[in-house]
Every structure is written in structure tokens, then in C-alpha cells.
Amino acid sequence: MTEAFIEVAIIFVKVVVLGFILFSLPLPLTWLERKIAGHIQVRLGPFRVGPHGVLQPFADMVKMLFKEDVIPEQADRLLFRFAPIVSMVPIFMVFVAIPFGESWTIPYINKEVTLYVADMNVGLLYILAISGVAVYGIILGGWASNSKYALLGGLRSSAQMISYEVALTFACIGVVMLASSLNLIDIVRAQTGGVTNWNVFYLPVGPVWFVIFFIAGLAEINRIPFDLPEDEGTLAAGFHVEYSGIRFAYFMLAEYIAMVSMSVLAVILFFGGWDDPTGLGWLPPIVWFLLKVGFFVYLFMWIRFTLPRYRYDQLMTIGWKILIPLSLLNILVTGWMII
Amino acid sequence: MADYLSILFMAGFAAFMACMVLFVGSLFRPRNPYSEKLSPWECGMEPIGEADTGHFRVHFFIIAILFIVFDVEILYLFPWAVILKEPDISTLVFIEMFIFIAVLTVGLAYAWAKGALDWIK
Numbered sequence: 001m002t003e004a005f006i007e008v009a010i011i012f013v014k015v016v017v018l019g020f021i022l023f024s025l026p027l028p029l030t031w032l033e034r035k036i037a038g039h040i041q042v043r044l045g046p047f048r049v050g051p052h053g054v055l056q057p058f059a060d061m062v063k064m065l066f067k068e069d070v071i072p073e074q075a076d077r078l079l080f081r082f083a084p085i086v087s088m089v090p091i092f093m094v095f096v097a098i099p100f101g102e103s104w105t106i107p108y109i110n111k112e113v114t115l116y117v118a119d120m121n122v123g124l125l126y127i128l129a130i131s132g133v134a135v136y137g138i139i140l141g142g143w144a145s146n147s148k149y150a151l152l153g154g155l156r157s158s159a160q161m162i163s164y165e166v167a168l169t170f171a172c173i174g175v176v177m178l179a180s181s182l183n184l185i186d187i188v189r190a191q192t193g194g195v196t197n198w199n200v201f202y203l204p205v206g207p208v209w210f211v212i213f214f215i216a217g218l219a220e221i222n223r224i225p226f227d228l229p230e231d232e233g234t235l236a237a238g239f240h241v242e243y244s245g246i247r248f249a250y251f252m253l254a255e256y257i258a259m260v261s262m263s264v265l266a267v268i269l270f271f272g273g274w275d276d277p278t279g280l281g282w283l284p285p286i287v288w289f290l291l292k293v294g295f296f297v298y299l300f301m302w303i304r305f306t307l308p309r310y311r312y313d314q315l316m317t318i319g320w321k322i323l324i325p326l327s328l329l330n331i332l333v334t335g336w337m338i339i
Numbered sequence: 340m341a342d343y344l345s346i347l348f349m350a351g352f353a354a355f356m357a358c359m360v361l362f363v364g365s366l367f368r369p370r371n372p373y374s375e376k377l378s379p380w381e382c383g384m385e386p387i388g389e390a391d392t393g394h395f396r397v398h399f400f401i402i403a404i405l406f407i408v409f410d411v412e413i414l415y416l417f418p419w420a421v422i423l424k425e426p427d428i429s430t431l432v433f434i435e436m437f438i439f440i441a442v443l444t445v446g447l448a449y450a451w452a453k454g455a456l457d458w459i460k
Contacts, residue, residue, distance in 0.1 A: 015348040065364045073377040085357045092353035096345050118342035147379035159399050162406040169413045176420040241380055246364045313458035320456040339429040
């Protein structure tokens with residue numbers, strides 16, 4: 001009885017810690033994004049609030065908290081209130097299945113805890129399924145606003161996300177074929193022992209899988225060059241044009257955490273997770289993991305301020321006419337190499 | 340079982356935090372609605388008609404139908420991908436999946452030829 005209770009208590013503590021970290025993650029990320037934007041465009045970025053503007057996100061948070069919560073007259077009030085939460089909660093649930101390392105011994109009490117919340121044997125399938133639920137938040141938000149821009153943004157967004165979800169899932173199947181498992185911890189273990197064992201270096205198909213995964217991932221989290229749902233030029237702000245204050249912040253929060261989850265998945269599926277590329281062990285595995293994730297987060301921001309946006313028909317052409325036939329071909333090549 | 344309990348915990352925690360922050364915000368934020376503020380945003384023009392009557396391109400539905408077809412087929416690939424390395428059956432299941440993917444490709448080629456994948460006509 002007590003052992004089961006302790007087990008549940010540990011899970012609860014892990015969930016709360018992870019939840020708080022995820023909830024506060026946009027604070028450093030928004031600062032970083034604006035700073036990177038500034039430096040790429042040869043300006044300083046936020047500089048007024050705190051040294052080098054580090055307190056800017058807190059100021060923004062307070063501002064969001066004090067903003068009026070406008071609900072348009074013709075909106076579907078229930079769905080309008082519900083949509084930001086629907087788009088936010090699934091992204092949090094994705095992180096339950098993500099492993100951050102093998103295990104860690106708490107000092108002083110010598111209790112070994114695993115660095116993942118749930119060791120699911122269908123982890124990858126669970127992540128794909130749950131992150132698909134986030135589309136509902138966007139389409140509900142767009143439809144419930146009863147505004148033309150919001151509706152078009154929501155429709156575009158959902159069509160884009162489901163189109164690229166096909167290519168993204170194909171890329172995940174490529175990894176599953178190489179690792180023979182859907183468990184993310186097993187997928188990382190299959191890649192340990194040097195850089196050449198990482199899936200991205202499984203020549204010649206590994207890099208192709210990674211490119212498919214990365215392009216589809218960019219589209220899935222609505223980042224430039226695929227941020228058509230929020231196309232300022234034609235749609236004002238897309239599905240969240242009618243949202244203000246905290247509810248708007250929830251959509252942004254979901255977007256930032258989705259970016260982190262995509263970086264984490266890229267690292268786990270293709271770059272060996274917490275595997276040490278030097279093999280010397282001079283940094284703990286979790287540090288390697290966070291360094292790799294940080295690199296991908298930086299890459300997403302770098303791309304945002306480097307590339308222009310695609311047109312919608314180009315987006316659909318890339319998704320359906322290039323990525324999907326390429327993935328079908330790549331599945332056959334990968335299968336041929338394995339058997 | 341405990342692995343799936345954590346999903347419930349996380350969903351509950353995230354929803355609870357979201358509602359808490361909204362509640363805390365409701366203590367501070369102003370509330371001053373008037374009809375111009377509450378009208379749908381349309382670049383400063385008077386809004387014409389309703390947006391949620393379902394008048395949008397039929398192409399979005401076609402994409403959704405294609406997605407369902409492909410997504411279901413992808414789900415068949417997952418168990419296949421897990422057992423592909425079993426030495427006794429790998430050649431057999433590979434040939435089976437070759438036929439399956441060939442059928443899938445015919446479907447994609449049909450949609451392509453019919454112009455379902457072209458956004459501009």
C-alpha cells in the first residue's frame with residue numbers, strides 16, 4: 001500500500017515540476033527570440049527592462065494579465081473560452097511521454113528516480129496522437145470567433161497541420177523501422193555508442209528522414225517559412241485575431257511549447273537523445289540532451305528571421321507532391337536496407 | 340497503469356493552471372465592453388454577414404478526406420515497422436508492405452491526376 005502510494009506521489013511530483021517548467025518556459029524563450037531577431041537584424045532587441053532586457057518577458061506577462069478579456073458579441077462564448085485551453089493542454093500532455101535521460105540519484109536520501117514521467121511502450125504513437133488534438137484548439141478558436149479572418153486562419157491552419165502530419169508520421173515510421181520499437185527510451189538506447197549510430201547518420205536514408213521530419217515539423221508548429229495561419233499580410237493574425245490578454249497568451253504558450261517539443265523529438269529520434277557524441281563522459285547526459293534541444297530551438301528561431309514565407313499553394317505542393325511520395329519511396333529503401 | 344495515470348495528472352495540472360491564471364487575471368483586468376469593441380475585426384469596416392455559415396472552399400474538405408485515408412494507412416505501417424527486423428519473417432512482410440505501399444501510391448496518383456492536390460485551378 002505505502003509503496004504504491006510513494007510511486008504515485010513521485011509521479012505527481014514529477015508532473016508538477018515538469019508542468020511548472022513548461023509553464024514558465026516561454027519567459028526565457030520569448031526574450032531569446034526577440035534578442036536573436038534583434039541581433040540578426042543588426043539592432044539590440046529588448047534593452048530597457050532589466051539588464052539586456054531580461055525582465056522584458058515578466059513585464060509582458062504582467063501586461064497580459066491586466067488586459068481586458070474581450071469576447072466578441074457574435075462569438076460562440078463557450079467554445080471561444082474553451083479553445084485556448086484545448087490548444088494548450090495537449091502540448092503539456094505530450095511531455096509526459098518524453099524521456100530526458102535514464103535516471104538520477106537524489107543526493108542525501110539516495111533515492112534513484114527515473115528522468116521520465118511515463119515509460120510507455122507506445123510512446124511515439126501517443127505523442128503523435130496527442131499532438132494531433134491541438135488542431136482542435138486552433139479550429140475551435142477560429143470558428144468560435146465568428147470573424148472572417150479568424151475562420152480562414154483556423155481552416156488554413158488545420159489543413160496545413162493535417163497535411164504535414166502525414167509526412168511527419170512517415171518520418172517517425174522510418175525511425176521505428178531502424179529502432180524496432182515505439183518506446184522513446186529504446187529508440188535512444190538503439191542510438192548509443194558514438195555519432196555514427198545516430199539515426200541521422202544512417203546513410204543514405206537517415207538524412208532524408210531527418211529532412212522530411214524537420215520540414216514537416218516546421219509546418220506542424222506553424223513556424224516560418226510555414227506560418228501561413230498567422231500570415232499578417234493577408235489574414236491579420238489568423239485564428240487568434242479576436243483573442244486578447246491571457247487567452248491570447250495561451251495560444252502563444254502552446255506555440256512555444258510545441259516548438260520545444262518538436263526540438264526534443266528531433267533530438268530523440270535522430271540525434272541520439274542524451275548520447276554523448278564525444279564518448280568521453282565529461283558532461284552528464286542530461287546536459288548533452290539540453291544542449292542539443294537548445295541548438296534546435298535556436299535553429300527554429302534562426303530560420304524564422306532568415307527565410308520568407310511560402311504561398312499557400314506552394315505549401316500544399318511541398319506537403320503532398322514532394323514530401324509524401326519521397327517518404328513512401330524512402331520507406332521502401334529503408335526496408336530494403338534492413339532486411 | 341501508473342504510466343497512464345501521469346497523463347491524467349498532467350492534463351489536470353495544465354487545465355488547473357490555465358484556469359487559475361485566468362481567475363487571477365479576472366481580479367485585476369478591466370471590463371469595459373461597448374459595441375464597437377465587441378464587433379468582429381474587419382479592418383475597420385462594418386462587418387458584412389456572419390462568418391460561421393460554412394461558406395469556404397470545398398478544397399479544405401478534400402484535404403481532410405485525403406488525410407483520413409493516409410492517416411489510417413500509416414497506422415497500419417506502425418506494427419509492420421516494429422516487427423520488420425525479425426529474421427524469420429522480414430522478407431515476407433517486406434514484400435507484403437511493398438504491395439500495400441504500391442496500392443497506396445495508386446491512390447495518391449489518382450488524387451494527383453484528378454487535381455485534388457492542386458490548390459490553384
